[in-house]
Amino acid sequence: xxxxxxxxxxxxxxxxxxxxxELLRHARALGCRTLDxxxxxxxxxxxxxxxFSGVKANAERMLAHFATV
Numbered sequence: 001x002x003x004x005x006x007x008x009x010x011x012x013x014x015x016x017x018x019x020x021x022e023l024l025r026h027a028r029a030l031g032c033r034t035l036d037x038x039x040x041x042x043x044x045x046x047x048x049x050x051x052f053s054g055v056k057a058n059a060e061r062m063l064a065h066f067a068t069v
Contacts, residue, residue, distance in 0.1 A: 007031035016041035042066050 002023070005011065011027035016037035024034050046057040 002026045005030050005032060009033075010035070013037050014040055038066055039063070 005027050007030050009032050011024065011032045012035040013021050013024050014037045015021050019036045024036060027034050040048075042059065042062050045060060046059045047054070049057040052057050054055070
């Protein structure tokens with residue numbers, strides 16, 4: 001619940017669409033450090049690509065592409 005948030009907390013969100021969730025907006029407004037779900041989504045894709053293809057994924061390129069979506 002939002003009333004449990006305090007400025008000294010880290011708030012991490014696992015939702016990646018939308019990146020800016022109500023929880024993160026509220027936490028940022030209170031001064032919390034936050035982490036959205038974008039990196040989680042990309043690095044799950046990186047690992048899946050590598051497991052299925054046997055080819056090393058270009059994580060930087062994937063992160064850049066995700067940022068445009």
